[in-house]
Amino acid sequence: MIKLENISFDHCIKCTVCTIYCPVARATHHFPGPKQSGPDMERLRIKSPGLLDDSLKYCTNCKRCEIACPSNVKIADLIQSSKWRYFRKAFRVRDFFLARTDLMGGVATRASFLVNFFIKLFPVKFFLDRFMKIPSERRFPRYAQGTFRAWYKKHRKEQEAFAEKAVYFHGCYVNYNNHDLGKDVVTVLNAMNVGVIVTDEKCCGVPLIANGYIDKARKNALFNIESLARSASESGARIVSASSSCSFALKHEYPNLLELDNSAIFDGLDYITRFIHERFEKGNVPAMGPVPVRAAYHSPCHLERMGGVMNTIEVLKKIPGLELTILHSECCGIAGTYGFKKEYYKVAQKVGDELFKRIERANPEIVITDCETCKWQIEMSTPYRVEHPVTVLARAIDGKKL
């Protein structure tokens, strides 16, 4: 029996506009494009899972097809969910570890010096490439020593003293790799008289979804919805996240893909630049010194899908001295764990090629983007350093060097 609510593929009028805007279809002929892999094949898959065409594995879930679709078909959701609905679940060590960002981070941050050292060694790279199918060209993000949460614990008291507070979903990257970004969030929000509350959280689920660990993703999602909702209602605060993909998952992937009710957090949850920009508009602008830097801004796919790009741009425009070029919207290609897989690495780099060229032409000193994996991809593939918009804002506030 076909569930009537699951026939959004039937709204597809076969116009092929999604395929035009699919960065993967542009990069490789091995991917037939979102129309064929999504709504077209869905009819066949419903009839018989035996008719599954495994070329849909090439989809990166960037959601550009959904932005382009004039008929509101949830094309990427159809493709992503097929990955676990129809594929035989074979255990892959690599995918298991890539998907468990919090497990890996928890271990690595205990001896980050060693991990960061070993991961760059040739024999390790060779092993990862040959046996784990993680390409040796891929550069890994550095692990930090200790966790952001441990740092926050020492500052909890002063944060709770603020009259207005925001619940901050920091995500795995801030907790295990980049404490500084978390501290910058605290600097910026504090300067706007907002205290930062950190509550219990698990990985948002983006890498789990991408690697087909859907039960685990649902478990994490339920935990996060419950924990964030409780903390927000206790303190009467809004919820913010400074990772565009975490925010996108919490807000849209939970209900649309994981089919979970996230109404308890949906309205209260903002990607951080929306939260900041709304306060800027009401006159709550902190004192800022000049940041005389030539920067190019890259808008991540998931932030585009959420409609949050304009907030980031408006916030950046408020920073004195910042010379900003807005790059034409292109996908960087990494798509989270996708670019860490040998079978997709070349496609990922080809997808990103257009963006890399455009960055080159813009001739900036730094690149600004909201997404941590876009940052890894751009820093690996171009000579430019990449910073988060909140970091740039924090430097304008605290006057330290960017």
Place this chain on the structure above:
Amino acid sequence: MRYDCVIIGGGLSGLTCGIRLAEKGARCAVISTGMSALHFSSGSIDLFGNEGEGKIVFRPFEYLEKFIGSNPLHPYARCGSSRVREALFYFRDQLDLEDIDLYNNDDANHFHVTTLGTLKPTFFSQRSVFNEKIRLAFEKKSKIAALNFEGYRDFYPELAVINLKRNVLFRNIEISSGKILYPDYGDPQRNPFEYRSIDIARIFDTERYLEDLAAQIRTAAGDAAFAAMPAFLGITNFKRHHQLLQQLTGLLIYEIPTLPPSILGMRIDNALKSRFAALGGVYIAGDTVRGGTIAGGRLESVFTENGGSSALYAGSFVLASGSFFSGGLVSEFSRVREPVFGLRVYSHAERSKWHAQEFFPRNGHPFLEFGVETDERFNPLTDDGQRLGNLYCTGALLPHYNPIREGSGGGVAVSTGYRAAELILAGNR
């Protein structure tokens, strides 16, 4: 978020309006649910092509002068014919800045060939579709070769040739059809039947295969002076590739619009978006306006699906959300409604009168003339009769014109979008 003007709909009309406003320094945002109908268009801009009953209009501006007097509710009448002219040539100049040359036969219409090989009168075409040289070669009755890639399923040259030969204009012209093969780029996984216009456009855009393709075109065209090909000669830099291909083949290469996705339409879409962005406009893609707050005869703000509780405020708003196809109008069993604000709609109470009996009626279907009722300033009324003085309705959403019968869709979109911008600018002065 606050703007001077928020435009709902990112198609031909919304973007023309946005470009005019942004050029004059207004802070504008365009919100668009998915890509616009330009992706399904011929890429030519029609002004007025048919009088009805199959009679062709040759000089559209002259025709409009009379037409407007007897059709006071028509969107052109509400703009005024001199403003229609101003709008169209403004549009041409804006595209020129984005390196798209539009050809117009002075004040007269010209014809473009359709996928099926029929002729359609239109006012502006890209120069790969019509230009002075093509006209000259045509007048000299030069031989034409209609070519296609083997396996491409969205154009059938044999069919186009049969239809063209039925036309008086082509009576004494020799037309052949022929095939060329996709370049071999070492990718055996893809069946040629799967290629759509966009895949082929990308082959041209790489420029790597131009020489090989030119040699093939040369052979397939035989002794023809023209090669008519489906419009897929690239998107980025297509002008250069078109010129190169003409040089390499020594032929006039002529583009025929294909089934969607329309490369010709996409070039215009790209150019308009790029122009709008260059003027500082904000284009919000993939979001849908769900409603707005109305107070004292004014629309104060709109809220969107993604924005949730945070609304977009503006001094003026433009609704350019298109007709039924784009979701600007919605038909239910017994009524037609405007889904965003529930504005008052012109339609017919009796469903059986919405459409003609034939599928391709000579005078078009009546439902094409339905739309949001406005006053002469393009301000609509809410369902309870309140006039919204700062909301302007433009483009395919408007009633009292029939884009199919008249051949006027593009011109109405451009001129009403431009007119709304002028009204907004005058109001702010």
